[in-house]
Amino acid sequence: xxxxxxxxxxxxxxxxxxxxxxxxxxxxxxxxxxxxxxxxxxxxxxxxxxxxxxxxxxxxxxxxxxxxxxxxxxxxxxxxxxxxxxxxxxxxxxxxxxxxxxxxxxxxxxxxxxxxxxxxxxxxxxxxxxxxxxxxxxxxxxxxxxxxxxxxxxxxxxxxxxxxxxxxxxxxxxxxxxxxxxxxxxxxxxxxxxxxxxxxxxxxxxxxxxxxxxxxxxxxxxxxxxxxxxxxxxxxxxxxxxxxxxxxxxxxxxxxxxxxxxxxxxxxxxxxxxxxxxxxxxxxxxxxxxxxxxxxxxxxxxxxxxxxxxxxxxxxxxxxxxxxxxxxxxxxxxxxxxxxxxxxxxxxxxxxxxxxxxxxxxxxxxxxxxxxxxxxxxxxxxxxxxxxxxxxxxxxxxxxxxxxxxxxxxxxxxxxxxxxxxxxxxxx
Amino acid sequence: xxxxxxxxxxxxxxxxxxxxxxxxxxxxxxxxxxxxxxxxxxxxxxxxxxxxxxxxxxxxxxxxxxxxxxxxxxxxxxxxxxxxxxxxxxxxxxxxxxxxxxxxxxxxxxxxxxxxxxxxxxxxxxxxxxxxxxxxxxxxxxxxxxxxxxxxxxxxxxxxxxxxxxxxxxxxxxxxxxxxxxxxxxxxxxxxxxxxxxxxxxxxxxxxxxxxxxxxxxxxxxxxxxxxxxxxxxxxxxxxxxxxxxxxxxxxxxxxxxxxxxxxxxxxxxxxxxxxxxxxxxxxxxxxxxxxxxxxxxxxxxxxxxxxxxxxxxxxxxxxxxxxxxxxxxxxxxxxxxxxxxxxxxxxxxxxxxxxxxxxxxxxxxxxxxxxxxxxxxxxxxxxxxxxxxxxxxxxxxxxxxxxxxxxxxxxxxxxxxxxxxxxxxxxxxxxxxxxxxxxxxxxxxxxxxxxxxxxxxxxxx
Numbered sequence: 001x002x003x004x005x006x007x008x009x010x011x012x013x014x015x016x017x018x019x020x021x022x023x024x025x026x027x028x029x030x031x032x033x034x035x036x037x038x039x040x041x042x043x044x045x046x047x048x049x050x051x052x053x054x055x056x057x058x059x060x061x062x063x064x065x066x067x068x069x070x071x072x073x074x075x076x077x078x079x080x081x082x083x084x085x086x087x088x089x090x091x092x093x094x095x096x097x098x099x100x101x102x103x104x105x106x107x108x109x110x111x112x113x114x115x116x117x118x119x120x121x122x123x124x125x126x127x128x129x130x131x132x133x134x135x136x137x138x139x140x141x142x143x144x145x146x147x148x149x150x151x152x153x154x155x156x157x158x159x160x161x162x163x164x165x166x167x168x169x170x171x172x173x174x175x176x177x178x179x180x181x182x183x184x185x186x187x188x189x190x191x192x193x194x195x196x197x198x199x200x201x202x203x204x205x206x207x208x209x210x211x212x213x214x215x216x217x218x219x220x221x222x223x224x225x226x227x228x229x230x231x232x233x234x235x236x237x238x239x240x241x242x243x244x245x246x247x248x249x250x251x252x253x254x255x256x257x258x259x260x261x262x263x264x265x266x267x268x269x270x271x272x273x274x275x276x277x278x279x280x281x282x283x284x285x286x287x288x289x290x291x292x293x294x295x296x297x298x299x300x301x302x303x304x305x306x307x308x309x310x311x312x313x314x315x316x317x318x319x320x321x322x323x324x325x326x327x328x329x330x331x332x333x334x335x336x337x338x339x340x341x342x343x344x345x346x347x348x349x350x351x352x353x354x355x356x357x358x359x360x361x362x363x364x365x366x367x368x369x370x371x372x373x374x375x376x377x378x379x380x381x382x383x384x385x386x387x388x389x390x391x392x393x394x395x396x397x398x399x400x401x402x403x404x405x406x407x408x409x410x411x412x413x414x415x416x417x418x419x420x421x422x423x424x425x426x427x428x
Numbered sequence: 429x430x431x432x433x434x435x436x437x438x439x440x441x442x443x444x445x446x447x448x449x450x451x452x453x454x455x456x457x458x459x460x461x462x463x464x465x466x467x468x469x470x471x472x473x474x475x476x477x478x479x480x481x482x483x484x485x486x487x488x489x490x491x492x493x494x495x496x497x498x499x500x501x502x503x504x505x506x507x508x509x510x511x512x513x514x515x516x517x518x519x520x521x522x523x524x525x526x527x528x529x530x531x532x533x534x535x536x537x538x539x540x541x542x543x544x545x546x547x548x549x550x551x552x553x554x555x556x557x558x559x560x561x562x563x564x565x566x567x568x569x570x571x572x573x574x575x576x577x578x579x580x581x582x583x584x585x586x587x588x589x590x591x592x593x594x595x596x597x598x599x600x601x602x603x604x605x606x607x608x609x610x611x612x613x614x615x616x617x618x619x620x621x622x623x624x625x626x627x628x629x630x631x632x633x634x635x636x637x638x639x640x641x642x643x644x645x646x647x648x649x650x651x652x653x654x655x656x657x658x659x660x661x662x663x664x665x666x667x668x669x670x671x672x673x674x675x676x677x678x679x680x681x682x683x684x685x686x687x688x689x690x691x692x693x694x695x696x697x698x699x700x701x702x703x704x705x706x707x708x709x710x711x712x713x714x715x716x717x718x719x720x721x722x723x724x725x726x727x728x729x730x731x732x733x734x735x736x737x738x739x740x741x742x743x744x745x746x747x748x749x750x751x752x753x754x755x756x757x758x759x760x761x762x763x764x765x766x767x768x769x770x771x772x773x774x775x776x777x778x779x780x781x782x783x784x785x786x787x788x789x790x791x792x793x794x795x796x797x798x799x800x801x802x803x804x805x806x807x808x809x810x811x812x813x814x815x816x817x818x819x820x821x822x823x824x825x826x827x828x829x830x831x832x833x834x835x836x837x838x839x840x841x842x843x844x845x846x847x848x849x850x851x852x853x854x855x856x857x858x859x860x861x862x863x864x865x866x867x868x869x870x871x872x873x874x875x876x877x878x879x880x881x882x883x884x885x886x887x888x889x890x
Contacts, residue, residue, distance in 0.1 A: 014762070036453060
């Protein structure tokens with residue numbers, strides 16, 4: 001159980017022996033090179049807060065917010081200190097006291113609220129050309145003049161002309177005809193696929209169908225709630241979890257697939273924690289829901305057991321492909337082999353980059369509130385990708401895709417950035 | 429104590445972005461790996477010797493303590509501001525200034541992370557052997573201050589064996605150079621050796637000239653499991669007496685094996701009493717020959733199994749496990765008193781047996797691991813400090829362990845330093861005259877006692 005309050009994590013806080021191991025793996029420490037950036041520093045600050053040595057001061061909030069939640073510290077901690085839960089708990093304290101800064105709340109609300117998010121983005125999609133100009137040869141935009149939350153250097157993603165879920169509404173939410181032997185799969189899109197990368201959603205549905213599945217896309221699904229959890233808005237995240245639960249419970253499903261590593265991590269782990277105190281009945285429902293959730297790569301490789309079949313007939317030229325492990329997939333869900341297997345099946349040549357599991361620096365809204373910092377972290381990733389000489393950088397998280405595209409663009413590297421499922425359909 | 433004027437002056441020296449005075453930041457520079465906390469008044473991040481010199485001159489004039497700090501990963505409290513004052517963090521001075529592939533030397537700033545430096549020289553086919561377990565995050569400056577060792581000491585020695593020269597800012601503010609870029613050099617007193625291991629009490633090191641070796645062509649890594657710690661200790665002694673010098677020879681007792689296996693799940697043999705992790709390196713044929721000989725010695729000493737690491741990944745895992753022992757021991761009990769005694773290598777079996785007796789006498793859990801190759805044993809008395817009886821028993825046990833060590837012809841600290849943790853015991857090993865001359869040395873370098881006060885000598889600042 002986690003997502004608890006800071007005070008209930010007191011004993012875990014004291015498990016930190018201040019050895020300093022986290023300094024060697026923390027991406028934010030790697031940039032700042034100062035102790036408050038390390039997990040050891042943040043844990044000490046949380047202890048000091050609980051002991052009333054410090055308050056929810058601006059400085060405290062700054063240090064607690066300077067974390068991309070990549071969990072590399074946790075993975076390497078010899079004493080299993082639950083650093084992410086500790087930081088999320090601290091952010092809850094900050095949120096409860098109304099001290100979360102506006103831009104963070106804005107990001108979470110934008111995605112979290114159907115009305116604000118969908119409508120605002122729909123308008124934005126129509127008028128984005130006024131504010132942004134297309135970057136030649138790139139699938140991204142540069143701002144035309146100063147805008148709030150949009151850094152001058154940023155290669156902003158183009159909003160989809162038609163959102164993924166909206167597009168589904170006009171066709172039908174049930175993609176394929178029912179056949180009793182077919183595995184029944186519900187597809188969870190997530191905000192970034194819905195608003196920015198519907199192509200990843202389409203590619204996912206195509207691959208799933210080619211793998212013989214019967215796919216449903218529940219249209220009243222919402223944001224997974226991870227942005228809300230990230231800023232400590234637990235109540236907001238709970239509401240979203242409940243909505244999603246209801247949206248998917250309408251169908252009899254064997255699996256719930258997602259092509260977003262962050263959503264997957266949230267749906268598998270955080271839902272249970274969010275709704276842990278809401279009664280036994282609800283707990284059973286969440287348990288049932290979460291047990292069905294699969295990242296699309298694990299679903300294809302492990303559950304549907306696809307082999308060579310969906311990727312036969314390689315059409316496009318063979319490329320060198322490298323793979324970035326999203327934090328929420330590799331550390332969050334323990335999935336590393338499946339995406340690589342799919343890349344191998346795609347017929348392209350796979351080349352491992354240095355430190356594939358190192359965070360890309362996105363960190364959810366961290367990329368918006370601390371853009372330059374976030375890109376500084378990303379620089380190492382971009383350089384690691386560059387030195388593989390790959391034509392394609394594949395990953396399994398639309399957030400990472402957005403971030404890596406931006407980073408490679410700023411470094412002048414021409415490699416395409418795609419989701420692993422796109423490689424498979426590309427070649428069909 | 430800290431007037432706005434002093435803070436303003438310090439700000440002028442290091443720049444606004446390189447000084448911290450807010451409590452939230454000071455907390456993050458109040459600790460090291462001893463898990464003790466002392467709040468500094470100010471933290472500064474100087475860029476080089478000039479700025480440090482100004483800070484030290486000011487400290488003499490205004491009379492405030494200055495405490496140099498690397499990564500804060502020390503085990504004896506060397507970087508703790510026990511009397512408050514200004515922490516001089518060397519994290520910003522982290523450049524490798526030069527790697528001379530013709531003369532096999534390098535010049536680095538103190539804030540360079542040891543492991544990163546090693547990776548850099550290894551990419552050039554060179555080798556910097558000192559390998560403290562914290563090498564992924566500790567700094568070379570800290571290693572110099574404490575004269576850090578590591579598993580490779582058995583064959584390659586410790587930090588002091590690689591430091592050819594230093595640039596040091598003295599506590600009174602003058603910057604001096606010691607040693608030379610050359611392997612030989614006898615001009616004047618060997619101040620280099622004096623600074624190495626002086627725990628940041630005699631000066632602040634700002635540049636370090638290091639000796640490098642060619643990277644060995646092959647390394648063979650193996651793991652031998654023994655039914656009894658005595659067998660393992662005997663095997664280690666026999667390897668040395670048969671005139672083989674392994675590049676590392678680490679032993680791990682069953683308490684440690686359990687903790688670290690619990691953390692990493694890499695399939696260490698948890699049902700054995702002791703493990704030896706042995707490496708040999710060098711020319712391929714020779715390394716293989718030595719590995720075979722050592723395997724035979726282990727089996728002759730009742731090893732249950734001897735396994736050779738198959739590939740680099742297995743080697744990496746084994747070392748990750750070895751290096752994680754110390755922090756992961758918390759699983760046994762919340763608090764750790766960790767000592768790093770050294771005995772002559774052939775006395776390891778006696779030391780282990782003696783420590784076991786002391787543990788039984790005081791009913792304590794003591795986990796041992798360490799460097800069988802050089803006689804350095806990490807003795808970890810695992811207690812709950814809130815249990816007053818246990819704490820007082822542990823203190824008695826530590827004293828007896830030190831007595832035992834000295835009776836066996838050893839020393840009470842091999843590589844952690846005295847700092848504040850071993851301060852009460854320094855008189856057990858050193859004579860009053862020896863302590864007195866050391867204090868007089870300190871007096872010469874630091875007449876006002878402003879640099880890292882309250883360390884090494886029980887009376888502290890004088």
